[in-house]
């Protein structure tokens with residue numbers, strides 16, 4: 001049984017002027033998330049990612065559909081019961097959302113106080129959490145004395161305080177520099193691997209997906225248009241909207257503007273070849289072009305690594321008689337994806 005199970009979930013808001021049709025932020029989403037998984041939610045701004053996560057967190061009720069957490073239907077529950085559900089779900093945010101007037105220790109202790117833990121139990125748990133996130137020496141500091149990465153580590157300690165089975169992260173590393181992002185992602189990976197916490201991670205950063213997600217869901221216009229293992233969705237997106245989005249975050253796919261520059265700078269036909277690991281197609285492309293007597297040069301490219309598996313895109317300028325190029329591309333097309341710039 002999935003730990004989080006959404007079936008035909010829709011969330012709409014009244015139109016801003018209250019006269020037009022309602023705004024559908026989440027549109028008929030069905031999604032199962034198994035215990036122990038880290039699911040990345042990606043998509044353009046306004047796709048409905050944050051709304052979806054607020055529904056899972058029971059911060060807002062769905063307009064229709066069913067949401068089950070660990071088998072328990074949460075739609076229609078009374079506020080008191082929802083509070084119980086929320087204790088089992090931690091959340092971290094882009095802007096950390098710490099209490100600036102409280103010390104690090106008091107920030108982490110806060111959810112435990114609300115949950116009615118005893119003073120002694122709180123003290124023990126907070127020590128354990130601060131050790132886990134590597135901030136034992138900052139217990140008496142205030143958030144404004146901490147770096148961004150340290151603030152997020154406090155946010156993670158606070159989110160884990162009540163031992164939730166689920167952690168939701170909304171752009172949790174988007175305000176951090178690359179090195180600090182790496183540090184926080186390493187910590188989140190430990191949260192998942194050492195504590196078995198299931199995570200749902202909203203992000204627009206490829207690094208985040210690559211380093212911690214096991215599966216990814218692509219949202220567009222309130223819908224989940226694609227959901228699957230990270231490698232599959234990123235190396236071979238099926239839906240045109242996910243192809244467009246993935247094209248903006250993976251390495252090696254030239255944008256329209258970059259293609260225009262390539263066309264200006266290089267003679268010949270500009271063709272992108274896409275590869276997935278495990279096949280020898282990358283080397284074969286060069287051999288087949290050479291055997292066809294064509295002249296070519298590598299003008300753009302990049303290889304992506306998803307947990308040890310590689311996929312990539314190489315763009316070549318190919319020169320030769322059109323018929324010879326067509327024949328070579330047809331042959332290569334049997335073992336690699338071939339996209340010619342129009």
Ligand SMILES: Nc1ncnc2c1ncn2[C@@H]1O[C@H](COP(=O)(O)OP(=O)(O)OP(=O)(O)O)[C@@H](O)[C@H]1O
Nearest residue numbers: 013023024025043044045046047048049050051052
């Ligand atoms: N409380 C609300 N009232 C009215 N409309 C809302 C509300 N919350 C979200 N929306 C609308 O729902 C749509 C989806 O918003 P949401 O914030 O979920 O998207 P998102 O994918 O998280 O975007 P971003 O990446 O910019 O955060 C948007 O059109 C937004 O304006």
